[in-house]
Amino acid sequence: MNSVKRLRLALPGALLSAVLLLTPGVMPWAQEAPVNAALASVPADSLYGLAMPLTDAQGEHFDWREMAGKPLLVTMFYGDCASACPVLMQSLQRTIAELQPEEGALKVLMVSLNPQHDTPASLAHMSHTHQLDERFFRLAVAADEGQTRAMAAVLKIKYRALDNGEISHNTRVSLLSASGQVIASSTVLKPVADQALLSEIRQALQ
Numbered sequence: 001m002n003s004v005k006r007l008r009l010a011l012p013g014a015l016l017s018a019v020l021l022l023t024p025g026v027m028p029w030a031q032e033a034p035v036n037a038a039l040a041s042v043p044a045d046s047l048y049g050l051a052m053p054l055t056d057a058q059g060e061h062f063d064w065r066e067m068a069g070k071p072l073l074v075t076m077f078y079g080d081c082a083s084a085c086p087v088l089m090q091s092l093q094r095t096i097a098e099l100q101p102e103e104g105a106l107k108v109l110m111v112s113l114n115p116q117h118d119t120p121a122s123l124a125h126m127s128h129t130h131q132l133d134e135r136f137f138r139l140a141v142a143a144d145e146g147q148t149r150a151m152a153a154v155l156k157i158k159y160r161a162l163d164n165g166e167i168s169h170n171t172r173v174s175l176l177s178a179s180g181q182v183i184a185s186s187t188v189l190k191p192v193a194d195q196a197l198l199s200e201i202r203q204a205l206q
Helices: 013-022 084-099 120-129 145-154 195-205
Strands: 053-056 061-063 072-077 107-112 137-142 159-161 167-169 173-176 182-186
Touching: 053 120, 072 084, 084 107, 084 173, 084 195, 107 145, 120 137, 137 145, 173 195, 182 195
Parallel strands: 072 107, 107 137
Antiparallel strands: 053 061, 053 137, 072 173, 159 167, 173 182
């Protein structure tokens, strides 16, 4: 089965509305001033309907909606993960290496599943350790567990903390359009680029 599913309909409005209503401190962008011009009028199925304040590895505070305007690869991970997450990073590195996009044409946003532990300093160390190209990769963490779960919900990433301190989670990389609609997603977990996802990204970059 093709691992990348073309999504004609992105996140149903009902799910996004529920996330916005039930998560403390998370407000829909429509109740705020647009973050940038690309958000002046977003489609109903845009994931950018979710306002999500984050802090990146450089300590910069931003809202993920600021990344609108260009295609975006977005996924979630956590710093102490010794199995799936390093493979996920390697796969995304291979993806960028094969695409060789122009700087600014495509970004990779990786958001922590562990806001209690992952900090800008630890994310910066991880980025250095894995030799992530900062022109394309942006590691970030939300302020608290509620916001983290809100983002995981819209990205269809399920996770739970285990008694040993590890986090059990699925892996999913979503490709968003410039306006935040899900174009495609991949659940392949191999240290190589997912060729089907590559094809979708190339189309989005045209």
